[in-house]
Amino acid sequence: MKGFDFDFLTITVTDVVDILFVAFLIYYTYNLIKNTLAVNLLLGMFIILILWFVVDALNMRLLSTIINKFMSVGIIALIVIFQPEIRRFLLLIGKNTFLQKNKAWWGYLFGSKDIERDNLVRIKPIIDACKSMKKSRTGALIVFVKFYDDQLFANSCELIDSKISKRLLESIFQKYSPLHDGAVVIAENKIKSASCILPLTDNDKLPPQFGLRHRAGIGVSETTDAVAVIVSEETGEIAYAKQGRVRMNVSFGELEKLLNKDF
Known part of the structure; x- marks a missing residue:
């Protein structure tokens, strides 16, 4: 040539x-x-x-x-x-x-608003559910992954594959729900699975008040590109785990910015 x-x-x-x-x-x-x-x-x-x-x-x-x-x-x-x-x-x-x-x-290059609207549709019900669970002090662990790995999650999860909604998230984490133990995994703009058992972090320098939810959220963020949103059952505080690090007392405005940035 x-x-x-x-x-x-x-x-x-x-x-x-x-x-x-x-x-x-x-x-x-x-x-x-x-x-x-x-x-x-x-x-x-x-x-x-x-x-x-x-x-x-x-x-x-x-x-x-x-x-x-x-x-x-x-x-x-x-x-x-x-x-x-x-x-x-x-x-x-x-x-x-x-x-x-x-x-x-x-879409971003040419100023398309469809992507922005899609993000609002996806993230808003999650923020609303976190607000409700914080108020009622309902413990929750929501994991966001860019790509859903069936091999990693299928063996320890209940498949949901449903549209994201505030009521569904609240129902899953409701105290007497059979799916409330474990994590909800969100990928591809869907609630892919619930009641997921995740590996705990081996970090022994974490505060003693961190329970299994925090340790599981940090653990999955250490081994994958996932991020985790944790709602504390004891205090109702929101935590955000990424790359093995956890950010405490996250406000809902900060949470929305973090999710938009990472996903």
Whole structure:
């Protein structure tokens, strides 16, 4: 194909398309692993790779042999370590999430109000439900995920797959509801499941007043890109967990801004 010749380098149209596709792949891969433990795992592997070059240059035979054995199974190790992220990536392609995200991006670019109205429809009933549950001191744990992983949630949840509504959320977390224990998972603008049992955080520096709801909300935000809204049964206070960190005493105005920003 015809291209541009810069004396020392010839760039063709194919090269430009190739670079754009690689940039596109890196961007979406980053979006999948950001705010998860996979970033730390990737950083750890990068450090080991640098160490490998250093010990090889210094001719440190014993350490070099050990790291060489580790690197020889690098591809298999990558598949095992990043299995959840690889699975999410393939499911993301299969569900055409790329097209949906690009449609939203074009909507923002050209000033479309449809996206803004959709956000209001989705978030308003959640805020209203939190107001009601705060007033009645009804404990609640609502988890928001950008992509619903059936393997992660299906085994410990009751499938709902319903439109988000204030009354439904209140009914689920009502004290005598059979679904009130556990978390509600919201994804794709729907209440996907309820009564979800989530992994608790291993953080031993949390305040002693944090119960299972807070620990489960923090735990799921540590291992995935999810965020969690926790309504305390004892105090009615709203907490917001993201990336393993929790923000206490969140006002409803702040909650709306956080949800709009993250989702």
